[in-house]
Amino acid sequence: MDGKLEVSLDKLPVKRLDAIEENGFERFPSDVDYDEKRLSLIRRIDFAWAVEKDDKKKQKKSSKESSAPWQWQSMVENLQLAHQELSVIMDLINTVEANDAVTVASMTRPKPLPNEILSDLSVSAATKLQCFRHLGKYFKQSAKTLEQQVTREARFYGALIRLQQNWKVKRQRGAASAPGSEGFTIDLFDNSLYDPAAVFRPSSLSTVRLDHDSAGMLSINLPPNSRRSIQFSFLGQHSDDTVKEPYKIKTYPSVDNHSRESEKESISDDEYVKETHSLIREVHRAIFDEQVFDLVNREASNPSLGVNVTGIRENYLQLSLGQGTCVFVSLAPSSQGDQMVESLSSQNIENAILPLDTLDGVKLPEEEQDTPRKKWGFPNCISYEIYLQQIFHEHVFMKAKDRPVYTGARGSGQGAKDGPSLLGHFCMSLDHRIFSNKVLMELENVVCRVPYLHLLCNPTWLSRSSSWTVFMKVPQSILHAGCQASPSTHRRMRNVIKSEFRTKIVVNDDCINVEGEGAPNVVGLFKGNSGEISSMNRYDCDLADLPSIILQQAASQVIGWLHEEALLVGIKVNRDFLCLSFELEQGETLSLVAHVDPEDTQGCISWWLLMEDGFAEERKLHMDISDGASEYRKFLGHLSLDVLYSTLMDLVSLCSGGGSQ
Amino acid sequence: MDSQSQNTSLQRLQNVEKRVVRVLELAGGVMDELANPAGPRKDLINNHCLDFMQLIKDIQVTLRGEIKSACEYRPFEKCDYSSRIANEICCKKLEYVISQMDGMKQTVDEYHGAV
Numbered sequence: 001m002d003g004k005l006e007v008s009l010d011k012l013p014v015k016r017l018d019a020i021e022e023n024g025f026e027r028f029p030s031d032v033d034y035d036e037k038r039l040s041l042i043r044r045i046d047f048a049w050a051v052e053k054d055d056k057k058k059q060k061k062s063s064k065e066s067s068a069p070w071q072w073q074s075m076v077e078n079l080q081l082a083h084q085e086l087s088v089i090m091d092l093i094n095t096v097e098a099n100d101a102v103t104v105a106s107m108t109r110p111k112p113l114p115n116e117i118l119s120d121l122s123v124s125a126a127t128k129l130q131c132f133r134h135l136g137k138y139f140k141q142s143a144k145t146l147e148q149q150v151t152r153e154a155r156f157y158g159a160l161i162r163l164q165q166n167w168k169v170k171r172q173r174g175a176a177s178a179p180g181s182e183g184f185t186i187d188l189f190d191n192s193l194y195d196p197a198a199v200f201r202p203s204s205l206s207t208v209r210l211d212h213d214s215a216g217m218l219s220i221n222l223p224p225n226s227r228r229s230i231q232f233s234f235l236g237q238h239s240d241d242t243v244k245e246p247y248k249i250k251t252y253p254s255v256d257n258h259s260r261e262s263e264k265e266s267i268s269d270d271e272y273v274k275e276t277h278s279l280i281r282e283v284h285r286a287i288f289d290e291q292v293f294d295l296v297n298r299e300a301s302n303p304s305l306g307v308n309v310t311g312i313r314e315n316y317l318q319l320s321l322g323q324g325t326c327v328f329v330s331l332a333p334s335s336q337g338d339q340m341v342e343s344l345s346s347q348n349i350e351n352a353i354l355p356l357d358t359l360d361g362v363k364l365p366e367e368e369q370d371t372p373r374k375k376w377g378f379p380n381c382i383s384y385e386i387y388l389q390q391i392f393h394e395h396v397f398m399k400a401k402d403r404p405v406y407t408g409a410r411g412s413g414q415g416a417k418d419g420p421s422l423l424g425h426f427c428m429s430l431d432h433r434i435f436s437n438k439v440l441m442e443l444e445n446v447v448c449r450v451p452y453l454h455l456l457c458n459p460t461w462l463s464r465s466s467s468w469t470v471f472m473k474v475p476q477s478i479l480h481a482g483c484q485a486s487p488s489t490h491r492r493m494r495n496v497i498k499s500e501f502r503t504k505i506v507v508n509d510d511c512i513n514v515e516g517e518g519a520p521n522v523v524g525l526f527k528g529n530s531g532e533i534s535s536m537n538r539y540d541c542d543l544a545d546l547p548s549i550i551l552q553q554a555a556s557q558v559i560g561w562l563h564e565e566a567l568l569v570g571i572k573v574n575r576d577f578l579c580l581s582f583e584l585e586q587g588e589t590l591s592l593v594a595h596v597d598p599e600d601t602q603g604c605i606s607w608w609l610l611m612e613d614g615f616a617e618e619r620k621l622h623m624d625i626s627d628g629a630s631e632y633r634k635f636l637g638h639l640s641l642d643v644l645y646s647t648l649m650d651l652v653s654l655c656s657g658g659g660s661q
Numbered sequence: 662m663d664s665q666s667q668n669t670s671l672q673r674l675q676n677v678e679k680r681v682v683r684v685l686e687l688a689g690g691v692m693d694e695l696a697n698p699a700g701p702r703k704d705l706i707n708n709h710c711l712d713f714m715q716l717i718k719d720i721q722v723t724l725r726g727e728i729k730s731a732c733e734y735r736p737f738e739k740c741d742y743s744s745r746i747a748n749e750i751c752c753k754k755l756e757y758v759i760s761q762m763d764g765m766k767q768t769v770d771e772y773h774g775a776v
Contacts, residue, residue: 132696139689143682150678161671168740190742281749288746386753393750397743 008044152216159218159273160184160210167280169210184210188284190397203287208280217269220276225333227286228315230293232385235318235326286334292392293317293331299423307424322431322510329388379433387429387463391422428509429463435510436466438543443468443505446547449604452641453554458504470503470516470550474561475642501557503550513540516553517560547598552578555594555605558641562592562648571652579610582655588613590651603638610634670727677723680716687713 018027032040112120160169163186172183189206205226213219267275293315300309300317311318315331447455447470458467476499503516515538541549555578562580566573574581581591591610598604611632639647691709694701 129696129698132692136689136692136696139685139692143685143689146678146685147682150675150682154675154678158671166745188742190740284742284745285749288749380757382753382757386750386757389753390750393743393746397746 155215155217155269156212159269159276162273163218163277163280166277182212186210186280188280188287203290205283205287205290208283217272218276220279222279222283227282227334228289228331229286229334230289230329230385230389231332232327232329232388233381235328282334288393288397289389290331292389293329295392295396296329296388296423299421302421307421307427319427321427321434323434325430325434327430379430379437384426384430384433388426391426395422425463432464432466432507432509435543436507439466439505439507439512439546440468442543442546443470443550446470446550446598446604449601450551450554451603465506465508467504467506470505470554471500472502472554472557473500474558475645501554501561503553503557505546505550511540512543512546513538514546514549514553515539517557547604548596551596551598551604555596558605558644559592559594562644565645565648566652569649569652571655582651584655586613590654592647592651606638607636607644608633609636670730673723673727677720677727680720684713684716684720687716 015028018029020026163169168187170185170187172185186208187206188208189203208220208222211219211221297312297317300307300319308320309317310320310326311328316328317330318326318328320326443455447453452472454471454473456469456471458469460467501517503514506513506515515536517536559575559578559580563573563575566580566582572583574583578594578596579591580593581589583589589612591612593608593610595606595608596604597606600606636647687709691706691713694706694709
């Protein structure tokens with residue numbers, strides 16, 4: 001920069017007083033604004049020299065170009081100018097963006113040169129093609145990933161939809177769901193059918209989370225031993241050998257979390273869904289068992305009929321039943337392997353209680369003859385476990401209208417359902433079952449040893465009542481019972497047609513009731529009227545007396561039959577309770593007497609032939625051996641009915657033949 | 662897509678997803694064709710676009726049908742959980758009866774063997 005340098009001086013930037021007024025108030029000049037200060041400073045600078053210089057430079061340049069130029073000089077200068085223009089524009093744009101002091105008033109586009117138009121076009125075409133290529137790649141990539149995701153999720157949703165056909169699937173969206181799981185759960189809590197009185201907390205098991213496993217398939221993770229099932233057993237049963245354990249038929253493989261993952265590739269999706277379904281079934285059952293156990297505990301805590309609680313532990317309840325038997329109900333983890341929980345044991349088959357149909361003279365296996373009395377065992381605890389679950393299910397979990405209606409009393413003497421509780425009813429059923437097993441044992445013992453007696457079981461379909469029939473079929477008489485012109489009583493007509501005798505035994509709770517023909521009618525006995533001796537009678541009896549009662553019934557029925565047969569032939573016979581007597585000439589009587597002994601191992605009913613002369617004596621059931629002076633006795637042994645019949649016919653011919661002894 | 666194979670709604674929805682994938686592939690193909698430096702082949706692009714429109718229409722029809730039928734289903738209306746428990750109890754009973762009958766059969770076989 002040449003030319004003269006001019007200097008101007010400013011006053012010091014000190015506040016100078018403008019004026020003072022009369023009252024002493026000082027007046028200062030007002031502050032100058034920063035912008036105005038700047039502006040005034042800029043104004044004082046003289047830029048004239050620069051403008052002149054530019055003009056001079058331009059003139060010089062135009063004269064310089066004509067002499068020896070460097071061939072790139074113009075391009076360099078053009079680029080420099082372009083650069084300068086660009087930097088000015090950039091600054092302007094930045095200022096406009098910052099909205100600092102300049103805003104845009106209007107913009108016009110400079111008119112493009114022809115080569116510029118072409119180059120613009122080619123650039124935009126190239127950009128578009130690039131975008132297309134980019135898009136094409138993007139679409140194809142998305143298609144591939146979408147396909148992978150679709151197939152991956154198809155397995156999951158396919159399995160989910162199959163599970164949804166049977167279970168309630170719920171979805172919980174939002175942050176609460178774990179990442180990668182999408183929040184699906186299966187809700188196993190049934191809230192639709194409960195009584196308002198019964199309050200159930202949803203168990204921790206009742207929401208099952210559905211996760212994705214590593215292959216994207218649906219999976220369920222349950223903590224081991226979280227599922228428990230109810231078990232019922234008799235105390236002291238562990239000592240029995242578990243001869244057979246056939247009852248746990250597992251139709252599905254037990255699910256074990258560890259082995260499952262290694263086998264996953266080999267199982268098809270179908271089987272996998274089935275396994276998951278079985279797992280959920282197990283959980284559902286476990287929840288029900290927990291609820292049943294809870295109810296059992298609640299009922300046990302109310303003192304009620306028939307239930308005595310003798311022990312409580314966690315998940316364990318011990319009860320004592322009427323006859324000194326102790327049972328326990330417990331909640332134990334259901335086994336995941338093949339080993340059975342030790343408290344469950346099944347019975348030896350000989351001790352198992354099976355309803356028996358006709359034995360028909362079948363000889364029992366060898367060991368039975370050595371032990372004349374079978375030992376009775378406990379009823380099978382599995383069946384009572386099932387029964388416990390069933391009665392609670394029916395009465396608590398089902399709507400009242402769906403419950404099965406039991407006609408007749410559930411066991412005699414029970415009033416409304418509110419009286420004895422469900423648990424009380426269960427214990428009484430169990431008592432009844434144990435008692436009726438004993439009854440059955442006695443009956444079997446009797447029937448085994450008398451070949452012409454058969455035992456029939458009458459199912460009552462009531463849990464506290466059982467019934468059997470002892471059945472005897474007599475051979476047909478040789479003289480076919482045609483029409484007897486005699487004024488037969490109604491009973492005799494019946495007797496002619498009848499060829500079988502039945503004695504019915506009914507057990508209600510622990511009362512035994514026997515009903516049958518041939519029972520002694522005491523009044524008829526004294527009257528001596530044969531028409532009144534045998535009639536249908538019912539009476540109660542004890543367990544200890546049952547065998548002899550049954551045998552007496554049978555023997556008197558045999559006597560009655562023989563009596564009828566003899567009458568058919570036309571012989572006058574007298575009948576006492578267990579004795580059939582013929583009158584011979586000379587006042588002698590020949591009697592066929594039945595002797596009943598339940599302890600007799602070779603047959604319980606034996607026969608004696610007794611001859612007495614003259615004097616009518618009271619027939620005794622049990623004979624005194626010492627009193628043998630005026631009687632002759634012959635022991636006939638255990639006779640079958642055919643032999644008895646032929647014996648009778650012999651006696652008849654003896655009587656009618658008139659021969660004396 | 663043949664219609665006789667779509668007999669469950671899940672299969673229909675899966676087919677919709679497959680169609681969406683196919684639609685994306687077609688779009689990618691069209692874009693690639695347009696980016697062809699030699700210029701796009703018109704017939705190819707026409708075919709692709711026709712397929713595209715057809716697929717979109719199929720998707721729309723299927724989804725509409727599915728949505729309509731989905732509205733009729735009210736979830737959890739009839740809960741069968743208690744009858745399911747009743748069935749489980751029946752299964753247990755059956756297993757027990759089967760085991761007892763097996764025992765009876767065994768007894769009979771033993772008896773016949775002894776005789």
